[in-house]
Amino acid sequence: MRTMESWDVIVIGAGPSAQRAAIASHDSGAKTVMIHQAPGTITPPPVAGLATSLGEISPESHIEDTMRLGDPELNEATIRRICSSAVEIVAELEQWGMIFRRDESGMPHLSEAPGHKSSRLSGAGDSTNRYVTKILDEQLLKRALQRRQSNVPLSLIMDNGQVRGLVTLDLMDGEVKAFQCKSIILACEGYQGLWTSVSAGSGNAIALAIRAGIEPQRITDIPFHPMVIRGTSIPIPYEVLSAGGRYRSESGDDIDPLANEGDAVIDLRFIEKEELPWLESIRKVILDSTGLDTSVDVVPVTPGVVQTTGGLPVDELGRVTMEDGKMWATGVFAAGSSASTGFHGSKILPGNLLLANLSTGATTGNEAGTWAKNCQFGGTKLILEGLEDSRKMIENLNSEDGISVGSAEARIMNQAKSFLSGEISAESFVETGKKVSNSVRTTSSAGVMNQEIASALRIIDLGTIVSSIPL
Structure with missing residues (x-):
């Protein structure tokens, strides 16, 4: 029989929230591994940059903008905590070598965006997500953090409400494998694959928790991105609007993308010259996917599902809760698109998605690593039973x-x-x-x-x- 691997913390996922969680877990002193189905890092689609109140006296205006766009179920304490972490996150990314677009003073450039009273989107134009995942990947490599790629998580092993391990299918050799752990962080992509393609997001970590008896919340609260190229699942980032792009009704009137629920067009013909290098990727994607030249053509867009915000209920430390918050699924944490934090509503303020991914990833990674140092391994028999059950499921x-x-x-x-x-x-x-x-x-x-x-x-x-x- 193959030896069972044992880790203090297992992180399920391959995007920014999982990367940041793995870094924080490792830095807390926990023996950490990342496990994910993808053969490499997952870069989220370019919807918006990173929202931050950099240059403002306080994050209060950012907090107010988030609350204003949200639903009654939003958690004000969570919103305050995550918005207040934004400046520190930008500083950390800068320290690690992140490429930010700069203004004339040398500070990170801040773009305007719908729903924000102030210019607040930082990043690198339409390449922000790509640069963020790249810089986080470099930090993982510096820490020699282990990864088990092309492994599909199948079953979360619980023992009287406490996590004990994980069973996966290794696509590289076809073997079903068992992992023992003290803590697990669920931080994979959402379930947007229901409306795009199954490979774009199956909500694997959420499904694992459901099969382990944990109920998700707000699964049917599906946010729309207003600028998805019609006939595709490709989003156009909000940054184009502050660069001279126009969001218009099909009759030509300028309209608010956060208020519109129907078809529209994006007019990028008058993008300012100095902005073009920061939007080169999306202009090429539009040309390749539609044949439209944005210097002469307008682009038809429609609201589409690019990400989801329903997920596993968590407390302020990222611990997954059960029975309406009365119990903790001991050792189980969730971050990013796997968690329902109360930060997002049925609409997402531009830049808040990446902010929440990084903020919740850092919090859960530190908490899971700290918890694991004071916990013992257990449940070996249950893990082996789960291994056999998963083998039968694959055979069937x-x-x-x-x-x-x-x-x-x-x-x-x-x-x-x-x-x-x-x-x-x-x-x-x-x-x-x-x-x-x-x-x-x-x-x-x-x-x-x-x-x-x-x-x-x-x-x-x-x-x-x-x-x-x-x-």
Whole structure:
């Protein structure tokens, strides 16, 4: 039998929140590993830069703007805590070598954005997310932090409400593997794959927790990005609007992107010359995906789902809670798109998504690492039982009875779009989620690099999340 790996802290995910959590966990002194399905780091789509109150007397205005755009369920204490961390996050990224666009005084350039009373978007134009993930990756390499890539998390092993380990499928060799841990941080992508493609986000960490008996919250609060290129899932970042771009109705009137719920166009024909280098990537993407030259053509856009904000309920330390916050799922933490923090509502203030990813990642990483140092390993028998159960589940995917991967993906995505538009009920959507997650089957039993199995597991995760919608 293969030796079971033991780690103080396991971080599930490959994006900025997972990267930042792993760094913080390692720096707390905990033996840390990152586990994720992707073969490398995941760079989120370029929706906006990093919101920060740099240059303002206090973060109070940023806090007010966030509260104003949000819903009644927002948590003011969380909003204050995360907004107040923004300047420190920018300083940390600078210290690590992050490339920021600069103003004439040498300070990070701040762009205007809808919903903000002050210029507040920092970063590197349309490449902010790429530079952030790159700089965090460099910090992981400097710390020689271990990663288990191309590993699909299958099962969270719990023992009387306390995490004991994780079971994964290694796509590289087809083996189901077990990991023992003291703490685990759930910090993967959201479940936006329901409306784009399953590979864009299956909400794997959320699904793991649901299968372990943890109820998510606000799963049906789906925010829209108003500037998605029509006919694609490609977002245009808010930074284009402060660079001379115009968001207009199809009749040509300037409109507020945060208030509009229908089709529109983006006019980038009059982008200021000095802004062009900072928007080069998105202009090329538009040309490659649509054939439109932004120097002469307007770009048709529509509201689209680029990220999700529903997830696992957490407290101020990132600890995943159960029974309406009365209990902690001991040793389980969540950050970024896996957590429902009360920071985002049905609309997301530009720049707040990346801010929350980095802030919650740092908090949970430190807390999980600190907790693990005072905890003991346990649950070996349960982990081995979970290992066998997961092996049987993978074997059962290759049976004659069931729904093909292609049919299952089409079915759940069609239902997701119909649910979002109000054409079907929650009951119908939940029924589809249950059927798809229980019935999807593969045509090949090959273990090594079987992408059909990987797709089937993503569909199971999405079906699990849909099945959790309260009726």
